[in-house]
Amino acid sequence: MKSIEFESAQNVKIEYELASVGQRTVAAMLDVIAFLIYFIILSLILGLANPFGYSPDGMGKMSFVILLAIKIPWIFYNPLIEYLTQGQSLGKYIMGIRVVTISGERPGLREVFTRWIFKGDFIWISADPFAILIWIGIGLIGILFAGTSERRQRMGDAMANTIVIRNKSSMSYSLRDVLSIKSQDNYTPVYQNAIRLTDEDMLLIKNTIQRVRANPNTETKNFAVELANESARLIGLEETPPKRLEFLQTLLQDYVVLTR
Numbered sequence: 052m053k054s055i056e057f058e059s060a061q062n063v064k065i066e067y068e069l070a071s072v073g074q075r076t077v078a079a080m081l082d083v084i085a086f087l088i089y090f091i092i093l094s095l096i097l098g099l100a101n102p103f104g105y106s107p108d109g110m111g112k113m114s115f116v117i118l119l120a121i122k123i124p125w126i127f128y129n130p131l132i133e134y135l136t137q138g139q140s141l142g143k144y145i146m147g148i149r150v151v152t153i154s155g156e157r158p159g160l161r162e163v164f165t166r167w168i169f170k171g172d173f174i175w176i177s178a179d180p181f182a183i184l185i186w187i188g189i190g191l192i193g194i195l196f197a198g199t200s201e202r203r204q205r206m207g208d209a210m211a212n213t214i215v216i217r218n219k220s221s222m223s224y225s226l227r228d229v230l231s232i233k234s235q236d237n238y239t240p241v242y243q244n245a246i247r248l249t250d251e252d253m254l255l256i257k258n259t260i261q262r263v264r265a266n267p268n269t270e271t272k273n274f275a276v277e278l279a280n281e282s283a284r285l286i287g288l289e290e291t292p293p294k295r296l297e298f299l300q301t302l303l304q305d306y307v308v309l310t311r
Contacts, residue, residue, distance in 0.1 A: 053068070053069045053201075053202075053203060055067055055069060055202065055214065055216065067155075067216040067217060068216065068217045069202060069203045069214060069215070069216055069217075070146075070148040070203065070215040070216055070217055071203070072194055072197050072198045072203060074146050074148055074217075075146075075148065075194075075197065075203075075215055076194060077142070077146055078140065078142035078143045078145070078146040078148060079142060079190065080142070081141065081142035081145055081146070082128070082129070082140050082141055082142040085141055085142070086125045086128070089124075089125075090121060090122075090125070093121050094118075094121065097117055097121075119176065122175050122176065125172070125175060126172050126173055126175050126176065127167075127172075128140070128172075129163070129166070129167055129170065129172060130160075130163040130164045130166070130167040131163075133150055133158060133163045133166075134158065134159070134160055134163045137149065137157040137158075138150035138151055138157060138158050143215075147217055147218045148215050148216065148217055148218065149215065149216065149218055150162075150163070150166070150208075150213050150214070150215050151213065151214060151215075151216055152212055152213055152214075153212045153213070153214060158211070158213055161211070162211040162212070162213050163211075165207060165210050165211035166207040166208060166210075166211045166213060167207070168207065169189075169193075169205070169206045169207030169210060170189065170190075170193070170207055171185070171186050171189035171190075172186070174186040174189075192206070193205035193206065193207070196209075202214050203215065240304075240305035240308050240309050241301050241305055242286055242288075242301065242302055242305050243305075243309070244286035244287050245286060245302050245305040245306040245309055246306065246309050246310060247285055247286055247287075248282065248285060248286065248302070248306060252282070252285075253302075253303055253306050253307075255278065256278065256282065256299050256302060256303050257303055259271075259274060259275050259278050259299065260275070260296065260299055260300060260303070262274075262275075263275050263296060275295055275296060275299065276295050278299065279291050279292075279295035279296075279298050279299055280295075282298075282299065282302055283298070286302070
């Protein structure tokens with residue numbers, strides 16, 4: 052499982068799983084299927100005799116103009132929908148993935164249109180079947196590129212400095228997790244400034260403690276140390292207590308008691 056870390060507003064690292072090539076491919080196929088349904092229905096409504104081509108006579112040329120008008124929404128579908136929905140097309144929404152910048156922010160117009168240029172959707176302007184084969188070829192190259200890329204980026208992602216991630220972080224957070232922490236009767240909080248932290252911080256601390264206990268390898272221990280150091284800084288401590296995990300547990304209990 053490949054993942055990437057982003058830093059939250061509280062300067063705490065949150066890990067997200069990168070979307071797999073398979074998930075991205077299925078999402079793209081779902082988008083194409085949705086377009087084909089739209090394309091066929093609209094062609095039938097407009098009475099096009101040959102929705103996938105045009106004849107050389109005058110009526111055929113008129114049909115091509117209508118076909119072009121039908122195709123334009125699809126041609127600009129991906130950049131516009133990804134910009135308006137913060138990185139998700141219909142297919143990506145169904146697959147639970149989205150486009151973000153390398154820093155974890157929503158993509159802007161520059162990013163989405165850079166991705167679009169390298170996707171080749173503008174080729175649909177042509178009615179030549181050979182042009183469609185070129186479009187399919189570009190898609191296959193994109194799959195190959197993403198499959199060999201460290202961050203699973205296709206060429207358009209690399210040029211736009213974007214990645215595709217799963218919507219949910221690899222650590223599952225919910226308010227229920229916080230409320231499930233039992234408070235102690237007659238407990239006096241050790242760190243009164245624990246209230247400076249947020250529910251998100253506490254959930255991250257809770258999940259980190261669980262990860263260290265379940266899988267005490269070097270990576271999880273180092274992450275717990277970094278989290279303890281950052282948490283100590285946020286609550287105003289000059290030094291982090293030497294027993295990092297115990298410190299995080301105390302912070303967690305203090306926060307629950309102080310905010311209930």
